[in-house]
Amino acid sequence: MSPAEGEWKLSYGANGVHPGASFTFGTLRSGYYLLEPHEIAYGDTDAGDTPLPRADGIRFGQDFKAAATITFEVGVDAVDDAFTQQGRHGANLDRLSVMGQAWDAEALRLRFATPATLSTMQGGRARRFYGRPRKWAPAASKLTRQGYTPVVATFACQDDTAYDDVGQNVRIDIQPPPHRGLVGPLTTPLTMTGESSGKVAGDVTVGGNKPTWPVITFHGPITQPVCEVVGRWKASLNLTLGAGERVVIDTRPWARTVLRNGNASVAGLLYRGTPRLEDMRLPIGRQDFVLRGTDTTGTAYMTVAWRDAYAYL
Structure with missing residues (x-):
């Protein structure tokens, strides 16, 4: 309060x-x-x-x-x-x-x-x-x-x-893209690799007058999860999360951690193309967030949380 x-x-x-x-x-x-x-x-x-x-x-x-x-x-x-x-x-x-x-x-x-x-x-x-x-x-x-x-x-x-003082939080569910059919030869098990429907520009607005630090949470099951701020940067991890598992990328200056299930650091599993945590700020204005990865169930999702930032009160 x-x-x-x-x-x-x-x-x-x-x-x-x-x-x-x-x-x-x-x-x-x-x-x-x-x-x-x-x-x-x-x-x-x-x-x-x-x-x-x-x-x-x-x-x-x-x-x-x-x-x-x-x-x-x-x-x-x-x-x-x-x-x-x-x-x-x-x-x-x-x-x-x-x-x-x-x-x-x-x-x-x-x-x-x-x-x-x-x-x-x-x-x-x-x-x-x-x-x-x-x-x-x-x-x-x-x-x-x-x-x-x-x-x-x-x-x-x-x-x-x-x-x-009031934080913002958006959820992005993974949704495989539509397919017109299957083309052989097929092997088991069948998996689908796709991206979420995203939060298109206009649905999410980062306020304030300074870029701000996000906290990104991937929720399994998902393999090689990617959070993309369209047109800005991508955060990619080389790992597999099971159902009920999560990874939190906390970019805030007092944290700067990448933790699996709240205790194990997996910062070393970030792909080289991922920016440094100190550079992963959300720009001001309308943003498009997309979740990518491989999920056989279609139930994986991510959340992006932040607080609008200001140069003065």
Whole structure:
């Protein structure tokens, strides 16, 4: 569920004894309201420029952008939680402890390449960032005993992109092309190699204003499955999936995995013609997805999931 207008929600899963979090802040009703508007600081560009030898000017190279950082100034307010000063003081310490535990994110810190989700609603648009909570600094204040403490907190993003909080997901079933008959000589067992009817351009639209990362899932039974974004790229695997088996190609920056049945890496079975995972982004606009492969049952299918991406909220 997306946060309410003006709210932010930090969420991540548990890890063993370390609890997860679903911490909402940003408005008066949450008890953790923003003292100043949030600030998104985009990282500097790592320019690949080189000077021209014995000449004026430079030669522009490949440039890479650092990730963004979001900073919050939060008022932790428990003034109305009790009638006595001691009660307000204790309530404020409790609220600080709740925020501190969520921002500490020990369940994430002990896991490799696992981001938290920071969701928000701004101007009626639900967006999310992926990253990890970093700095958390309660200010030393005499007001703490009265039930109020200001806090500065930062969130380090995985990249410089805001994603739609509502994900998109399309299913493409494999359907062998029509045949007018069989031509001998025939051998058993008989198989048919074909492609899906696809999702023609116009049926699927990738929104946002930046290309985005898909998660492609092949569901067996199928041999040598291929996902094609028509006119863009193809992802092909040299393997056979049985009924009930699946392979997930997760191109997102924090994943970049090709897993069979959720645990076995089969990245080495990608054909050489398949782009690198970092290059398998979905372009903006109307797209045509096609599933290809060999399936004797006609029941194989694939799903393509993504979130529309934006350069800003």
